[in-house]
Amino acid sequence: MFPMPGSSHHGPLPPLEESERRLAEELERHVLKIAVEIGPRNMERYLALEDTRAYIEHELRSHGLEPTLDTYTVVGRDAHNVVAEIEGEGDALREEIIVVGAHYDGVSSSPAANDNASGVAALLALARRLVEQRFPRTLRLIAFVNEEPPWAFTDLMGSRVYARRCRTRGDRIVAMFSLETIGYYTDEARSQQYPAPFSLLYPSTGNFIGFVGNVASRKLVRRVVGSFRRQVKFPSEGGAVPGRIPGVGWSDHSSFWREGYPALMVTDTAPFRYPYYHTIDDTPDKLDFDRMARVVRGLELVLADLLENGIG
Numbered sequence: 001m002f003p004m005p006g007s008s009h010h011g012p013l014p015p016l017e018e019s020e021r022r023l024a025e026e027l028e029r030h031v032l033k034i035a036v037e038i039g040p041r042n043m044e045r046y047l048a049l050e051d052t053r054a055y056i057e058h059e060l061r062s063h064g065l066e067p068t069l070d071t072y073t074v075v076g077r078d079a080h081n082v083v084a085e086i087e088g089e090g091d092a093l094r095e096e097i098i099v100v101g102a103h104y105d106g107v108s109s110s111p112a113a114n115d116n117a118s119g120v121a122a123l124l125a126l127a128r129r130l131v132e133q134r135f136p137r138t139l140r141l142i143a144f145v146n147e148e149p150p151w152a153f154t155d156l157m158g159s160r161v162y163a164r165r166c167r168t169r170g171d172r173i174v175a176m177f178s179l180e181t182i183g184y185y186t187d188e189a190r191s192q193q194y195p196a197p198f199s200l201l202y203p204s205t206g207n208f209i210g211f212v213g214n215v216a217s218r219k220l221v222r223r224v225v226g227s228f229r230r231q232v233k234f235p236s237e238g239g240a241v242p243g244r245i246p247g248v249g250w251s252d253h254s255s256f257w258r259e260g261y262p263a264l265m266v267t268d269t270a271p272f273r274y275p276y277y278h279t280i281d282d283t284p285d286k287l288d289f290d291r292m293a294r295v296v297r298g299l300e301l302v303l304a305d306l307l308e309n310g311i312g
Helices: 018-038 046-062 113-130 158-169 215-231 253-257 289-309
Strands: 068-074 077-086 097-103 138-144 173-180 209-213 236-240 263-267
Touching: 018 046, 018 113, 018 289, 046 077, 046 113, 046 138, 068 158, 077 158, 097 113, 097 158, 097 289, 113 138, 113 173, 113 289, 138 158, 158 253, 173 215, 173 253, 173 289, 209 215, 215 236, 215 263, 215 289, 253 263
Parallel strands: 097 138, 097 173, 173 263, 209 236
Antiparallel strands: 068 077, 077 138, 209 263
């Protein structure tokens, strides 16, 4: 375990700003589109998966970006990671790339509102806001396919394919953020669970956002947690712990670890808090879009900080 800088916010949250109210509405619109109008989406429900991919592309284009497809073949069908880039403007720094990703497939027949329409909604909202800004470093936004079983942790996992291609090209990725299940918050006592022995170290109420990385990514985790806590009045916890601990590597960031890139997961901790994880009851009414908006606004500020000032 490594200590995190700053202190988590405690006590009442400040009133939502008008911009955050609009952001909450925007996030809800994306989640409703993906989880309700489109619904369950994966290689077995391929048309819905393709509808989701097309929606993501459309939204990115509407924000002035030019998404491209990173394509590979799975069981005789094309699978697509959707990639959009905001190129840095610093002559010496534009080769430094910060990746922000979220998987757009869902498990089985679940609507997958929190896991992971919430992450995709955040990705699209961040794209809309950050494309209007200018930074010396490059931001790469990616919607990954095939994060869920049966493709998880296999060579056909979308982020695994992509990270391997990045390493082959020699891409200089200095940080990777995986937005994974970020919409569920509760103030109920003892609502937060952990794998042993972390219940002794972290809060028992599931009202915080978590930043989780492996030991090799500890510098990145500390940098991100410190930036978030300086700029955002919202409960936050961070951990840089061995990747073998259950839950620490359960998303697309682990694909980047395998290629030697620093990476972390931004999460509400999924099954350690969310009772509807991987079920047909993972629906939009379970999500707290106001608190989710606070988190996404915080991520915008953190990314702006890192794109401007680097990882340190």
